[in-house]
Structure formats: structure tokens, C-alpha cells
Amino acid sequence: MKKRSIIILLATAMLASCQSYKKVPYLQDNPVISTEHHETTSLYDARIMPKDLLTIVVSCPEEPELAEPFNLTVSTPVSNTGNKSLTSQPALQQYLVDNQGNIDFPVLGTIHLGGLTKGEAEQLVKDKLAPQFHRAPIVTVRMVNYKISVIGEVASPGTFTISNEKVNLFEALAMAGDMTIYGIRDNVKLIREDNAGKREIITLNLNDTDILQSPYYYLQQNDIVYVTPNKTKAKTSNISTSTTIWFSVVGSLVSLASLIIAITK
Structure with missing residues (x-):
């Protein structure tokens, strides 16, 4: 009877172990899955949202002087710990997309980019810049944050x-x-x-x-x-917290008892 009970307990433990393992591996229900059609028809491209920070670079090898007004830079302070002097290092101007999805771009003014992909934003800026150039400029948009x-x-x-x-x-x-x-x-x-x-x-x-x-x-x-x-983590956390509180209480009681003994001597 005792052997039978032990066998039942071992079998139950093994089944529980197998059941727990089934919840651990990723992507376990099918060994092979094809995503070829999905990837071909729906390639992911991030869309610009409010509070995004963008850098926009305009270049035109044939007319570089025309592109300069659209590439603003800002000075970034750099600390020199040796002589405590400060120098400035130029960095590209970043454009914050407001809650309406707009940015304020040099010369062109307000441009609505909210909801557009990177490629769509580049094409929109390129179209707006076209009257300013004799040849089509190159526009590069990046999300900084x-x-x-x-x-x-x-x-x-x-x-x-x-x-x-x-x-x-x-x-x-x-x-x-x-x-x-x-x-x-x-x-x-x-x-x-x-x-x-x-x-x-x-x-x-x-x-x-x-x-x-x-x-x-x-x-x-x-x-x-x-x-x-999972529940195991939650229980472990509760045990750890309870144990810490218990040791704290016991420590306080021991200190109090020691103090009382010292006073009554």
C-alpha cells in the first residue's frame, strides 16, 4: 500500500512537471509556419506620432548652397574637465511633433507629418521643397526618440x-x-x-x-x-516579505528585552 502511494505521488509530480514545462517554450504549437505572404503584403513601417523627435536632412549635390537654409544646427556644450573651458559642438536641429502632428520647418513653415511613415514624410517634404530647387533634393527623416x-x-x-x-x-x-x-x-x-x-x-x-x-x-x-x-513568484515574494517582517519584529523584541533586563539589574 505504501509503495502504491509513493508511485502515485511520483507520477503526479512528473505530470505537474511536464505541465509546467509546456508553458515555458515560445511558439510551441506548430513546428513550421510560413509568413511569406504576410510579410510580402504588409511590411512594417513606423508612423510618426505626437511628441516624436525628428531630424530632417536636406541635401542636393548639384546645388549644396540651396540646401543650407533647411539644415539648421544647434550648439551643444561640451565640458573640458582639464581647464574647465566650454566649447560648442554643432548638432542637427531636432523637430518636436506637436499634438496635432505638425512641425515648424525652416522656410516652409508648418508641415503636417503626424500619421505618416518615414518614406511618406520624406516624399511630402521633398514635394514642398521642389519649387526651391532646380533638381530634386534628397530628404532623410529619422526618429530620434x-x-x-x-x-x-x-x-x-x-x-x-x-x-x-x-x-x-x-x-x-x-x-x-x-x-x-x-x-x-x-x-x-x-x-x-x-x-x-x-x-x-x-x-x-x-x-x-x-x-x-x-x-x-x-x-x-x-x-x-x-x-x-506566475503564482510561484507571487508566493515567493510573500514568503520573503513575511520573513523579513518576522525577523524585524523578533529583533525589536530581543532589543527591548535586553533593555528591560539591563534596567532592572
Whole structure:
């Protein structure tokens, strides 16, 4: 009877272990998935939103003097610790997109770029500049403050600046050192705010390969990814907190008892 009970307990433990493991790997339900059609028809391109910081460079090899008024620079102070002198280093002017999606650009004035992709913004500025040049100028638009945040059950939570303006969920997790073993793979929260200021919270299942086809697979600027902890982590946290409080109380009581003994002697 005792042997039978032991066997049942071992079998239960093994089944629980297998069940826990099934929740750990990413993209586990299908060994092969094709995204060729999806990628061909819907390549991701970030769109400009309010509060984005942009740099816009205008160049024209044939008429460089005509491009100069459109490439403003600002002086950046640089400290020299040796003699405590300050020098200035020129940097490109950055343009803040206002709440209406507009920027104030030299000569051209107000330009509405909100909601446009990088390529669409470059074409719009190029079209507006056309009357100023005899040959078509080259316009390059970059987002300076394209960043995302990853918090919760990851190895190194933080905010990360993305230089190429394109990042997916798994790349974001890799930047944060990946999920810990306590992170719930099928209950990842994505917090997103659109250009109208409306916020939404989306629940994502990273165990499911369908995530590769999700419209939330690629992150937008200022997205927040929150990896929720499992029950084991929560219980461990409670135990740790309770133990700390308990030791603190015991320490205080011991100190109080020692003080009373010293006084009564």
C-alpha cells in the first residue's frame, strides 16, 4: 500500500512537471509556419506620432548652397574637465511633433507629418521643397526618440532606444535579457497609446505561433511590454516579505528585552 502511494505521488509530480514545462517554450504549437505572404503584403513601417523627435536632412549635390537654409544646427556644450573651458559642438536641429502632428520647418513653415511613415514624410517634404530647387533634393527623416520599455519578469527591465525604428516582441525581450522562469508566456501585456492619446492593454500569448501574424507583433514607439509573474513568484515574494517582517519584529523584541533586563539589574 505504501509503495502504491509513493508511485502515485511520483507520477503526479512528473505530470505537474511536464505541465509546467509546456508553458515555458515560445511558439510551441506548430513546428513550421510560413509568413511569406504576410510579410510580402504588409511590411512594417513606423508612423510618426505626437511628441516624436525628428531630424530632417536636406541635401542636393548639384546645388549644396540651396540646401543650407533647411539644415539648421544647434550648439551643444561640451565640458573640458582639464581647464574647465566650454566649447560648442554643432548638432542637427531636432523637430518636436506637436499634438496635432505638425512641425515648424525652416522656410516652409508648418508641415503636417503626424500619421505618416518615414518614406511618406520624406516624399511630402521633398514635394514642398521642389519649387526651391532646380533638381530634386534628397530628404532623410529619422526618429530620434523611438523607444520601448520592457518591465516585469525579465532579467534586465528597462527602456530601450531603437535606432532602426523597427523592433518585434522577441527582440524587445532579448534586449531585456529574456523572461525569467517565473514569467507567464501566455499572458504578456502590451500597453499602447495611439496618436489621439487613447490607451489600450492587449494580452498576448507568446506560446502560440499565431503571434507572428499579430498586428501587435511589431512594437510602436513608446510601447510598454509587461511580463506578468506566475503564482510561484507571487508566493515567493510573500514568503520573503513575511520573513523579513518576522525577523524585524523578533529583533525589536530581543532589543527591548535586553533593555528591560539591563534596567532592572
